[in-house]
Amino acid sequence: MPPQQATLTAAPRTVCSIVPPFLLARIATLDDPRFERAAHAARRSLIDVAPHGLDHGRGDHSLLPRSLRDLEPAIRGHIGRAISDAQGTEVLPGTLVRTEGSPETGDVSVTEAYEGLGRTFALFWDVFDRDSIDNLSAPLEATVHYGKLYDNAFWDGRRMVFGDGDGEIFDGFTRSLSVIGHELAHGVTEFAAGLVYRDQSGALNEHISDVFGALVEQYARGHTAADASWLIGEGIFTDEVEGNALRSLKAPGTAYDDDVLGKDPQPDHFDGYVKTLDDNGGVHLNSGIPNRAFWSVADSLGGYAWERAGHIWYDTLTGGALGPRADFSRFAAATVASAVARFGQDSAEHQAVVAGWTLVGINPTR
Numbered sequence: 001m002p003p004q005q006a007t008l009t010a011a012p013r014t015v016c017s018i019v020p021p022f023l024l025a026r027i028a029t030l031d032d033p034r035f036e037r038a039a040h041a042a043r044r045s046l047i048d049v050a051p052h053g054l055d056h057g058r059g060d061h062s063l064l065p066r067s068l069r070d071l072e073p074a075i076r077g078h079i080g081r082a083i084s085d086a087q088g089t090e091v092l093p094g095t096l097v098r099t100e101g102s103p104e105t106g107d108v109s110v111t112e113a114y115e116g117l118g119r120t121f122a123l124f125w126d127v128f129d130r131d132s133i134d135n136l137s138a139p140l141e142a143t144v145h146y147g148k149l150y151d152n153a154f155w156d157g158r159r160m161v162f163g164d165g166d167g168e169i170f171d172g173f174t175r176s177l178s179v180i181g182h183e184l185a186h187g188v189t190e191f192a193a194g195l196v197y198r199d200q201s202g203a204l205n206e207h208i209s210d211v212f213g214a215l216v217e218q219y220a221r222g223h224t225a226a227d228a229s230w231l232i233g234e235g236i237f238t239d240e241v242e243g244n245a246l247r248s249l250k251a252p253g254t255a256y257d258d259d260v261l262g263k264d265p266q267p268d269h270f271d272g273y274v275k276t277l278d279d280n281g282g283v284h285l286n287s288g289i290p291n292r293a294f295w296s297v298a299d300s301l302g303g304y305a306w307e308r309a310g311h312i313w314y315d316t317l318t319g320g321a322l323g324p325r326a327d328f329s330r331f332a333a334a335t336v337a338s339a340v341a342r343f344g345q346d347s348a349e350h351q352a353v354v355a356g357w358t359l360v361g362i363n364p365t366r
């Protein structure tokens with residue numbers, strides 16, 4: 001076997017977390033009695049990069065058990081949620097506590113995860129005619145109460161996993177609909193485009209999750225582009241933190257500015273592109289650049305963002321023109337082609353997409 005192929009075969013599973021490593025690293029090194037528990041929790045969350053119980057490789061979805069689908073024939077548009085409780089352990093999936101249609105358990109995290117998965121399914125099905133993450137009715141599975149004071153939520157290639165937070169800096173992660181939408185959108189991206197989670201293709205992977213995370217929340221709340229907060233992770237910080245959320249699509253770099261956490265480091269223009277080996281090549285940083293482009297398109301078109309900007313991005317994601325290593329320019333050009341295909345050469349949508357990318361320093365016509 002050629003060495004390159006061996007490397008590919010041995011590639012580690014992609015675990016996409018909502019809280020970037022640079023933020024956890026900062027909290028982990030805090031020397032402040034007010035945040036002792038948070039620092040300890042962040043150190044544990046950083047070390048725990050390989051949660052137990054994940055034994056499947058990336059991309060081998062054919063091997064995944066499709067528990068709910070085995071029980072009944074798939075009906076298109078039929079949601080099948082399954083929420084498990086890890087009960088403070090790091091063993092997945094944990095104990096199954098709620099399945100589709102069964103009543104509330106009284107556990108707020110279980111209810112929030114169940115409702116959030118439902119809201120995410122609704123956006124993809126109602127608006128984009130996509131039947132679950134794989135468009136083949138895959139069950140939506142999540143685990144809550146993962147680990148002790150676990151400061152993150154992640155998509156592991158099969159399920160969403162939520163920590164409870166440390167209570168000092170991070171509250172629970174199920175309370176944010178944009179976080180739930182973000183994580184499930186990683187699943188959609190994996191099936192639809194397979195964007196490699198590194199450098200520009202990785203930042204685009206993060207970007208797409210932020211776009212659909214924001215749209216899930218806007219759709220659930222009935223917000224227009226003008227009404228929307230455009231924030232990712234609103235409500236996951238405690239009151240101790242000077243910040244609204246983890247990221248802002250409208251104004252990257254402004255989501256938080258805190259004496260403990262520092263300032264949101266996202267660039268909002270290609271001139272500020274961060275070259276780093278950390279964070280898979282800055283995937284949670286450089287996503288700010290395409291995020292602002294999307295916001296600009298939605299803002300200039302007005303109305304509900306999912307109706308026009310969302311469709312252009314969804315067409316781009318699923319249209320087959322990207323390839324796993326697509327960079328910003330290629331993605332931008334593909335959005336232009338999608339806008340023209342759906343709305344026409346002389347459309348306001350076409351103009352808005354070109355203007356959005358130009359605003360952030362990317363030439364979409366190359």
Ligand SMILES: [Zn+2]
Pocket residue numbers: 016017018182183186206209
């Ligand atoms: Zn992510």
